[in-house]
Structures are given as structure tokens and as C-alpha cells.
Amino acid sequence: TEHPQPPTRLKIVDKCSRSVDLSWTPPHDGNSPITRYIIEYKPSKLNWYQDGERILVHGNQNIAAIFDLRPATIYHLRIVAINEMGESVPSDTVTVITSQEVPDSPTSVKALVTSAESILLSWLPPDRPNGIITQYTVYYKVHGKQDS
Incomplete structure (x- = not known):
């Protein structure tokens, strides 16, 4: 009996903005049944040992869902197999890369009246853009007028 080999052929079989489904091929078990897998994942810029997250999966599974991810974020995933050794x-x-989502609203929105016919607007990007912001749309309404 020996330590198992690592799983192979890791594949993302589905993804959305906050979760991914990961499949793998079970490895040689070292002549002892694999009892669990540890799925480790982290955002790409962070460290495995300080910032990596781990979930445990039963040894008879070869697909798992990872939840609570951030939208539009690059993640690295890997798996460790466990047997009695x-x-x-x-x-x-x-x-x-997780899918994008609708961004949060811009912050620190300010309006400065520059003339009787114009206003200067300024804002900061949202704290959580949830992807690449391609444009901002400004809506306005003249005070006292009905919406059309």
C-alpha cells in the first residue's frame, strides 16, 4: 500500500459567475481505496498556502461544484487524492475565468450645475465591477415633468 497518484484530466465542465463544475479522472489508488479528494482553489494572483480554499469530496466522486466564487475572476484549481496512507x-x-455579472452602481456620484442648461456629472467606478465595464448610461428627468 502506498500514497495515491494525483487525479488527472481536470476539466471545467460548466461555469457561471459564482460557481464552476470540475471533473477529473481518478488516479491509481496506491492499492488502497481513495476515501476523499481535496479540491483546492484560489484567485490566480493569490498564494496557495495563505489564500487557497479547500473543499472535501467523497472518494467515489469524480465531479464537484465549487461555489461562492467572484464574477469575472481568474481561478486556479487542483485536486489531491487521499487514501489510508x-x-x-x-x-x-x-x-x-468565471462569467461576468451586472456591475454594482457607480459610487460618489456628484452633480455640479454649470449653467441653466447643463450639469456636470462625476462618479467613481463601482466597488465590484463584476467584469469589464464597457459603458455608463446616464438617465435624467426634468423636475416637474411626467415620464414619457
Whole structure:
């Protein structure tokens, strides 16, 4: 009996803005059944050991959903197999970019009257853009007039 080999063929089979589904091929078990897998994931710019998240999955699974991710973020994922002898080395890493979402509203919106016919607007981008902001749309209404 020995430590298992790491899982192979990691594949993102589905993704949305806040979750991904990850599948893999079970490895050689080291002549002892694989009891669990540890799925490790982290945003691409962060450190595995300080910032990585981990979820445990039963050893008979070869697909799992990872939730509570951030939109429009690059993640690295890898898997460790566990048997009675201990843990495998981590698998190769797979990379995914979660889908975008509608952005939060802009912040610090200010209006400055510059003349009887014009207003200068300023704002800061949203704290959570949830993707690439391609444009801002400004809506206005003349005070005392009905919406059309």
C-alpha cells in the first residue's frame, strides 16, 4: 500500500459567475481505496498556502461544484487524492475565468450645475465591477415633468 497518484484530466465542465463544475479522472489508488479528494482553489494572483480554499469530496466522486466564487475572476484549481496512507501530491492545475455579472452602481456620484442648461456629472467606478465595464448610461428627468 502506498500514497495515491494525483487525479488527472481536470476539466471545467460548466461555469457561471459564482460557481464552476470540475471533473477529473481518478488516479491509481496506491492499492488502497481513495476515501476523499481535496479540491483546492484560489484567485490566480493569490498564494496557495495563505489564500487557497479547500473543499472535501467523497472518494467515489469524480465531479464537484465549487461555489461562492467572484464574477469575472481568474481561478486556479487542483485536486489531491487521499487514501489510508495519506495524500497524493497536487494534480496539475486547471484555470478558469468565471462569467461576468451586472456591475454594482457607480459610487460618489456628484452633480455640479454649470449653467441653466447643463450639469456636470462625476462618479467613481463601482466597488465590484463584476467584469469589464464597457459603458455608463446616464438617465435624467426634468423636475416637474411626467415620464414619457
